Amino acid sequence: MHPLVEALVAALILIGAFFLLVGALGLARLPDMMRRLHGPTKATTLGIGALLIASMVYFAAVRGGFSVHELLITLFLFLTAPVSAQMLAKAHILRSGAGRDLPPTGRRAEWATLDDSKPDGT
Amino acid sequence: MIASAIAIAGGAICLAIALTLYRIAVGPDATDRVLALDTLVIEAIALIVLGGIAYGTAMYFEAALLFAMVGFVTTVAFCKFLLRGNVIE
Amino acid sequence: MRAHLLPHPLLTVLVTLVFVFLMNEVTPGVVVLGLILGLAIPLLTAPFWPGRPRLKAPLTIVEYALVVLWDIVVSNIEVAKLILFRRGESLRTRYVSVPLDLETPEAIAMLAGTITMTPGTVSADLSADGKALLVHCLDTGDPKATVAAIKARYERRLKRIFE
Numbered sequence: 001m002h003p004l005v006e007a008l009v010a011a012l013i014l015i016g017a018f019f020l021l022v023g024a025l026g027l028a029r030l031p032d033m034m035r036r037l038h039g040p041t042k043a044t045t046l047g048i049g050a051l052l053i054a055s056m057v058y059f060a061a062v063r064g065g066f067s068v069h070e071l072l073i074t075l076f077l078f079l080t081a082p083v084s085a086q087m088l089a090k091a092h093i094l095r096s097g098a099g100r101d102l103p104p105t106g107r108r109a110e111w112a113t114l115d116d117s118k119p120d121g122t
Numbered sequence: 123m124i125a126s127a128i129a130i131a132g133g134a135i136c137l138a139i140a141l142t143l144y145r146i147a148v149g150p151d152a153t154d155r156v157l158a159l160d161t162l163v164i165e166a167i168a169l170i171v172l173g174g175i176a177y178g179t180a181m182y183f184e185a186a187l188l189f190a191m192v193g194f195v196t197t198v199a200f201c202k203f204l205l206r207g208n209v210i211e
Numbered sequence: 212m213r214a215h216l217l218p219h220p221l222l223t224v225l226v227t228l229v230f231v232f233l234m235n236e237v238t239p240g241v242v243v244l245g246l247i248l249g250l251a252i253p254l255l256t257a258p259f260w261p262g263r264p265r266l267k268a269p270l271t272i273v274e275y276a277l278v279v280l281w282d283i284v285v286s287n288i289e290v291a292k293l294i295l296f297r298r299g300e301s302l303r304t305r306y307v308s309v310p311l312d313l314e315t316p317e318a319i320a321m322l323a324g325t326i327t328m329t330p331g332t333v334s335a336d337l338s339a340d341g342k343a344l345l346v347h348c349l350d351t352g353d354p355k356a357t358v359a360a361i362k363a364r365y366e367r368r369l370k371r372i373f374e
Contacts, residue, residue, distance in 0.1 A: 089347065090336055
């Protein structure tokens, strides 16, 4: 394998592991739930993205040709991370009674999680 | 070079898993634990991908993909349960 | 006739591409099987896709994707800095409410996802009438500027794409 490719793969692996560690550190260290939500949703997504790109480059270099199926995991995680983050935020708002501290919507309707008129809180 | 990078990265990810387990143990609320479980799934995927590079086989890809899908569905189901008190009406 | 056989052309392309990616090789057999799946799945699931968003400016999507990818990388570095070098209590976190000009549900979903992936913001909730988005900022000195940045950088482009 070309030494430059090898260096690229090693660097991507280290970057990925670094961001995963930072995300977990944020999860363990930040003081409240909404702040903790920022660490895992962002840092871990880029971390896993970098690792998967490293895997793509590595297998493309080892086998020759190309290897794109890791891209599917990356895309899937990038699409689902915001959805699970928003679900967690809604569950937190509902359970912690943080509704009082939210800013006004600027409209007649209430925020959907706290709105009683529609039973489905999504 | 890649072998030592994998060793360092493996150590870092294990540390990350330890921090995540700490959050699962401490809580304080169920949402914190669900968030920590979601993060744990992503870290597990990272370990699987790392293992795939270390052993030079693409066979682990399917495991990582399944983890990603099941992890997402689990998180959403947990949140639905916390929001509504049941998952499927 | 065309609408009958191809109820959802974008979905056909997507299913075919995902299948080829999943098999991880481009051989005639894989592409043909992917195309068969890509044609059959939209036909069979057509009743589940009542509304199909029209894409007005396809080229803007490329621009939008590049802007968002760049912002994801930048936001990660920023959040990593905040986590590593700042004490948690000193972060000026707050909720802000972003009024929406978008009306298409797909566009609003894209905007909410983008906000979550980009610098220091997580979208937390939507108002019950779908006209305002609740956003949580990790560290912001000026909430008005944050809202203005979201509207100028993402919402304007999404409005061009979808409406």
